[in-house]
Amino acid sequence: MSELSGQIREAVRKLLRQKEVDLVIGFEAGTLPLHSTPCFIREQQEAERLIWNSFCDNNLAKYLGKRQEKIAIIAKSCDARAIVELIKEKQISREQVVIVGVPCHGMIDRRRAEAELEGKEILEAEENDGELTLKGNGFTKVLKRSDYLCYGCEVCFHRNPVIYDILIGDGVAEKATDQYSDIAEFEAKSTEERWRYISDQVSKCIRCYACRNACPLCYCRECFVDNTHPQWTGKTTDISDTMIFHLMRAFHLAGRCVGCGACERACPMKVDIRKLNRKLVSDVKVLFDYEAGISLDRTAPLATFKPDDPEGFMLNP
């Protein structure tokens, strides 16, 4: 991992030296164990701050919109998929961004690692050779890294960036095609069970909007929940209001969600937000044979119209 950090710094220094970009968005060490944190670099000498490890879990594509400068972005595969969508949706031009792609082994879900320690506090975390070593007062625990990945990373079938200008390190082996077995399991439940599950999850929501604000594809200048004139949705934490927010958001992301899981990781209340989003990702795949973030050329299914669309779901509901 430190080798990758070195290569990233090298590439970034060159980009800044040759004035190919004005700004670099990457990760630096966080203030807490198991955390890296987004950083913004404009000077060559600051490149030393950049790091790469299994804690770089934010989707940095979030920071690309509404900027004028030429930007280099350190992009793992899901960041790259989000960039593809942002380019297609004209939020940024391909020319404005230099994509420094990093093949990804998956990011660590710190809550999963913490759960292993039954309340003991992690004060230090190190990773090497597929192992994660956690240290605290009076304990050292070694975990197998691959057992503690974020859920989004566990079901990720595109670990190599689909788009890049510079590639850091070697490619990583891809898993077989996604069968959406987790979604099939959910679909097999009765309507009541599914409703109960989603209701239980959504009832935890405190409407902090961290899911929306961490999502690289939630970039509406005015989100429907923030609109006050007219006010489309209730503002309380009553389940009827929070449910509308989560359902509408999920539908708004249909065919656009790249499955990075940034929403779920940002949620302080551990709401299983991805269940809805991933169900729609799966539907879009099954119905339209389309995956968001994979190709710059294919138009998103909900951004197109064909006069000969059979619209079977309307005629035979």
Added chain:
Amino acid sequence: MKTKIIRKQDMTGLLNNLIQEYEVFAPVKRDDLVIFDRIGSDKDVSLEYTNSIKPPKEILFPQSETLFTCGSIGDAASIEVPVSEERPRLLFGIRPCDARSFLLLDKVFNEENHRDVYYLSRRNDMMVIAIGCIKPRATCFCTSVGGGPFSSQGSDLLLVDIGDDYIIQVITDKGSRLVEKVGVADAGENKLALMKMVIQEAELSMSPQIKTDGLKEKLDSAFDDPIWGSLTEKCLSCGICTYLCPSCYCFDIIDEVTDSKGERIRIWDSCQFPLFTLQASGSNPRPTNKERHRQRVMHKFSYCVDNYGQVSCVGCGRCVIECPVNLDIRQVLTTISNR
């Protein structure tokens, strides 16, 4: 200060006793998250916790609350204010930082010229039984902002875990009346010596994390410092730091109207949301992360010092732990202090 003692196993009886008389709120585990909730029996309580994910402020100041409903009866308008029939509330097992936060909330909701009847209807008879922290987290900085792992500010009783027993420190008259009523033994000398050791050990494990001396002056003079831009560039403008903060109290008031009935509702609001300061003209005096995050820091560490004579942060560390991009307020304050 009076000190009593109770064996841990006897706490069950005490709690069930209290449940008969009070609406008891205590830390409970829901889906791996510890939150404060109403309990029906001692079995729901989970005292083995560092701190809850959400602060207990919602027990006094709910995230959404109906202030009144209105409608019409014939030609006349009608207004109904909800009346609480509830018994007095008792908060059991909250952390000293959160107990302190109630004193900060009081300054806002029980201010001489503005008494908030909704808040006070819950606050007036409320009993607070806090439990001191024998293992403060590395993200806790209560000692840097005037508190401590065994601070009794805001509590009526404070429990100290000394192994098989809890020492009960009796802080207020209200707390004293409660212990007299339930009848618990006085703590002996050797147990008190043990308590002192426990407290000292916890206090020694904490080191100062922010420098508050001269901080306000630094902040005031750094208002226009461009450093705010780089410190806050990664902020996502979500509401986590404010909603999980025990002392953040900003709210919005909305009207919901259906047919001929209306409801006026108070809901939490956050200075981190662009909508917070968006004006009807479309202009926004705090248009970016920089102005919004600076506001949060200035409010807590400068404006509250002006208004109330103390900082409005209890050092619980929730915003530090839960920020999705690890924007750490300790780092922000340290950077400003060093300017």
